[in-house]
Amino acid sequence: MIFDSLDVSYGDMWGSHQGMTHPAPLSRAVAARRHAAGMEYAVLLSSRERPLALVESWPRGKWRVYLFDDRSWRMQMIDFKPHRTGMLLAHRNTRWQFSTERERSSFKWDVQETTTVLADGLVEMRTEFAGPRGASTQPLHARTSDRSSVGPEPVPVRLFPAPVEDFLCPAPEFGDWQVFAPFLAQQGHEPATTVVLNDVSVDEGSGPLRATEIEQLFSSGACDTPDGPAVVEPVDAGLLRITSGRLAVSDPGWIGEPRTVAVPPGEFLVTLSLLRTTYGVDVAAAKVTFSDIPPREWEMALRPDEDLGLLGEGEFYGVGVDTGTVAFMDATRAVIEDELDEDLFIPLDGRFTVELPGAESEPNLIAFRAGRGDGSYPVWIGRTDDGQVGCVVVDFQLHSSGAEE
Template structure:
């Protein structure tokens, strides 16, 4: 009989990789995601043996995986919301392994579908994982009437990526990097014209959903931080400066629907890059996709050409594009503000010079999925 369950949490999209969380998160973060209607996963174990994994899906749906004695996922039960406080089991699927019926490991067997023994249950409030205990019996794990839940999730860490060492990205001189010694060389990339009062930071090939910052109309200098190693020269960071006043504080540049409280330790919301390129431009600037190869991507393919300007016509805003560090991924965008809240500058950090937090955080210095 199962009289207690150990409870831990993780990112939902990693739970398919096995019976453990490849990306564990603290219970407080999972609770915030639950309240925000976001996805996450709950692992229920007994004596260090995984018994079930519950995934919280969008729109109130849940998926429950049950594990066999070899800690393999043996059964998958899908639930849909029934009213406001119940879940209806709509599919009960046996998952086969590679040595059964010629199916791939973890694949669905159409012949393995059967009715859900417990047709419905209460939709769990966060932490109310008792609702899934009766389903453990399908794998031979009979729970007692009241199962004790033990929170064994990881502790709350330092939180999202912090803006440390941003100013130093543009200070010339030697640096130690994961690839060996290097030298930082600041470089002028031209003057950016803002006419609408909104700066946009985006991949020039995907300009429909940029990160924006309110700034006064005007022309502002763009500076690149070039990181020179024995093998190459890469853009380590890019900055557009609006005021001569040094920033009093730095903040992550967020979209209106983004909440740093919903991301894990060392993670961030950043500019997504799919063309190996990032651009500073006015938020109203339009980009002709058919001209990007000739006017942006091809010129930036030369080793000695880290940036390129697309001029505006007349008084229209221009665009300054630059190569994105090692290439595609997601990179943090920081807004430096004065004591009275004005935007002094905006910086894109391509994370070639890791901070202490990035060095100490599991996962290293790679781009965040956020």
């Protein structure tokens, strides 16, 4: 296939391996800001509505390029790293062979060939053969001619000298995707003398996720959800004691980098929003209230190094959950990990919330189930007319699909 133009679109890198389109598209402007900030994003290069390459930008100047063949199968992966100023080294090149579309979709390759540029001027080519999953990795002739040997055969490896210049390309500035065009020839796609880039990126739309109808999360009564009709039931989860003036929101099993909010010291009510559906009862949201005055505006709880301008449509920075649990606590509250199973996680199997008390006037911790499990969830700060923090809410997004309503 000879091409003289490439259609360019952008998306979130994480999840880009799942197919030939972007699961989470980004505008060109957001992708450019991520590039300038050294953040991850993905670029899809297509021609005549067929994917040719998926380019991923990694931190510290690293890049990864997936190449598609004329069947739109992803057959090759090239890893680049900075070599010297303004240049990239294609230090690892992996190719796959698949027998059928079904095996390709489940990534059950028959042959995997990996070429690695070594530091001593040599290039290593390693070829692996795979039968059914779990079978020995060995050359094809060994699998068919010698059935008496025990254990896997060594993986065939070939070493040969090659100048490093053969594996260099310019490090791209943002939008300079022609630098990867020569690599497309490795899958039979020949670039013309001049290749024109056509931007087909989405616009910025309404931007990052915004807080909508947060108050309704804690209003008793019937509501509609993606799972059908449901009933909201607010319940008290106890009083949270803050002594340092900093509220922390975190998975209690991973409190190294909590989301923190400056709040007044004192004791404040924690409220859970239970959502009853045909699937059962889940914690849809949790709130700690610092003022009786209703909030007039909402903002996302951000860390100092987070920039809303780097988020795409409907995206957010949130609290990460790996134990199915979130907690409100004072930022100085210590957690003894060895005691969490007995004191917190096991009791939460039969309850929605658990309190870990503090000694005397020391801060406590109130933990609760995180919606329907692990993931990342937005934390919203509700501010009153005078800018004070009225409440902090964790939304587990059971009332919506996670995008702005």
